[in-house]
Amino acid sequence: MLLLLLSFANFCYAVASKQMPLATQNAPEAKSNSKITTENDPKYSNLLDSSFDDFVANLAEEWGMKGLSVAVVQHQPNGSWIVETKGYGVMNTAGDPVTADTIMPINSNSKLFTAMAMGLLIDKNLGLSPDNSTLPLPVTWRTKVKSILKDDWALQDPLAESETDLVDLAAHRTGLPRHEMGWQRRANLRDTIRSMRWLRPSAAWRDAFQYTNWGYMTLAHIISVLSRQSFHSFVDQHIFAPLNLTRTTYNTSFAASTGRFAEGFITVRRGVPKDEGGIGFLGAEHKAVELFIDEITDVTAGPGGVMMNAKDAATWLQTLLLEGKHPLPPHDQIIPSALVKRLARGVTPMSSSLALPYPDVSIKSYGGGGQWMYAYQGTNIVEHNGGWFGWLSLFSRAPREGLGIAVLTNWDEGAHVMEAIKYRLYERALGLNSVDWSAR
Template identity: 35%
Template sequence: MSSTTEAGKAGIPGVHLTGDQIIQETTLQYLKALQDAWGIPGVSLAIVRMNEDKQWDKQTIGMGRKDVDGDRVTEQTLFSIASNSKLFTAISTGLVLSESNSSWDTPVQEVIPSFQLMDKEAEERATFIELLSHQTGLPRHGLSYDTDITPEDVVKSLAYLKPSAPFKSCYQYTNLTYVAASLLPKQILGQQLEEFVKKNIWDPLGMTQSYYDIELARSTGNLSSGFARKLSVGQSGVYDVERCKEDIKQARGKLSEEGRGLEDSLGWPVQQLAGPGGVITCAKDLTIWLQTLLLKGRHPEMQNQIIPSWIIEDTIKPQVLIKAKPDDPEISSKMYGLGQEIYTYRGHQVIDHPGRAPGQKSFVIRLPDKMIGVAVMCNDDEFGDMFNEVAKWRIIDDLLGLDPIDFKTRKLNKFLEGKKPKAKADQPCQHPLQNGFGSVPGVYHNAAYGDLKLRSLSSTHQDNTSLQGPNWSFVADVNKAFVKEFLFEHFDKDIFNVTAKLTFPETGAVMWDMIGQGIQARFGEGGMGLQHIWGAGGGVSDGNMERDGIKNGSEVFFTKIS
């Protein structure tokens, strides 16, 4: 039976239900209690299941509020699904390649001549398989680009980015290769990726509330806002780990406001580049998308083939090992396909992918053998990703008829253990900078990262940061997608610790060290080297300037030009 239930009428205030009743009432109560316990502002769920009559059961669930005005989350509330956009890019790549008599195994440079890499073997040999399965040798290099430059400019910069591993030696997740793939529709058909996806996927499926354009999404009035946490000193992206641990002991996982931090609105966080993370969508459209994926590209109602089945099947062929040792005993080793992760959960095949943007988190997961699909979205930064993971497994356990596993306690304890502050020397520097602080200010250039203008940090500027304690000496405007400023604190000799700061223009909220925890700078050899910044994959070593010198050992080297 299909219906729409307004908030509160199901006996659970703040919950908005649409469609069939798929999950049990106890599961719904659990999810709502978890949302309240962790202070998640808004949650949106899409659930589909093919029943015994080969008909689709569909349910959407909205919990909480989408923005600072308190507007509730419904099936039409729009969230960024961030890296869940990669599957649309991978599928579009397959469609365009098939139209041009090319294949996944076609070398990228044959079709996109502007694709050039520092590693010439990778440049010549990389096919679309390696490009879309993160095997080019490039790490994240997430601070090398901004979102207001063109994909073409991002791809031109790849030739100047250091690889962190040899070609096809390992899996290293990066958005950059999906930016490269996003050029394919324009290169072959003269269409932007956004236009191609809308024309060939969204419109035929009736996904009328999915967008790449933030202003179009905003004009609907359904756009959600992202939220983070702050403490009394005004820091965002922080919480009291020890207080959270005490809350767990005293209240079975319910986190106090003092522990989890005060709510801080980010507004709409960051306009993502289309290829790796640009899709904005809602639970209503994701029910259509989940059904289409489970039907291997067929329209869930009309039954006509929208996406060739071979493309869907190729995206879930394992290409590279992500992680040999799973985090949980119920989960197998994970493999990566093309924009999809592949593994098993309690003996069942799982296809999924996370999506992570500031204040916007998502999971899109399906179990093909059981014809089950679930999408979870929320607008909380610190606890949102963990909430989504706990929620998806609770729902999957329910749909499989299995006793639920207590992922809540397991994940929260592990999360907080991983948030122990890193050791940092509080004592004054033992050795001064060889040429003095006056030698540091100036303009530093890297062909991919651009210019950094380092200047002395005035007391006024330091007061405006609303952080007390660090002895910052210099500041550099970065103006990239995920960082706006670098703040430099002298550690010893030519070494500085670097704090990354991101300011959100809509609200003025600030987040610290989102990317590149523990960035370190060293000055010498005609410039500045950075390490712990490129975001290498698991098991891949960071640069070592102590051993290899500043220029050769750095992950990114900036030449001082003035």
């Protein structure tokens, strides 16, 4: 069985060569989730304007961007919203434009949906004992994995095997590193979890933060075991459908059937000399790829299987800023407020040696639900990134300020561009000092 090395987050930054400038494509007028209003206060004005278009075009020319979409939501004091979505560049080799309707994988930003699903199962007591007798219910975040999965859960570290709970899985503190070559995308999820007994730990239990997709594979399996339905159907039933996220899915066939599913672009032959058939020392070629996960792959669903467009990303950001309420009247509480807050609290601090060497950005901590917490120029931020071969994503929000930003791109070297766009939008919306992140 083919082993695939996937990196859903913490992707490597690399400098791309200059390609043709990214063409700006205004998306069709979005169906807003609420009234769009503008006020004289610059904090509550449209951000995706012509000056922002120029900013993105300059970034694209500098970095060689292919395509991206942006969603920005601003919750105003009067309760109304400014919701903006826009696309830039191309979604495929045919040159079709990226719009706000273009669907892209969001990769590790799927982890928050997995954590929310686990929290819903806990808070609403939706789980059932696997054997109807031996599992004490209700399940809590402190329930031991061993008590749920029994013999299916085994680790080489006896302490980690017996004591790991659901928070440990979500906060990446089981002692396991990535071990990306240890799983097969076409494998059965239960068999994949059982194979963890062969994976060597690289740290003691709870001794270090080590980002790994194995914890979220395990959470997805636990959700399936306790709910007695597939993981992806549970998320669809309890999150996607209630929020009317009609273009958000784990199913690649559905995404492709819309005609709006972006191809990804990967960088190949970087720096190959011209006399060897390349385009020069500083050059690189970009190859279009299709998402190679067939239909719904249970193994990858929990840590990185969600695909969505910018319009649905805007709705998701609004829901998070409303602490789980639906953005549309009557504003039903889809996700408990306490759960949204819980998953936005730091659990595991990042080593200071890994922090960005800039005074504008604080040291980060990782929460129990697939999110980073840090401060930018004194503004508290909750966010996560995601990376796959050909696609990257970034979801970020400032809860106190009611501001949310999402950037999706179909180019595997777009990390610098996404960061520059994010910070530019925060600076403009909140009146922060302007920093040239592209130069940094």
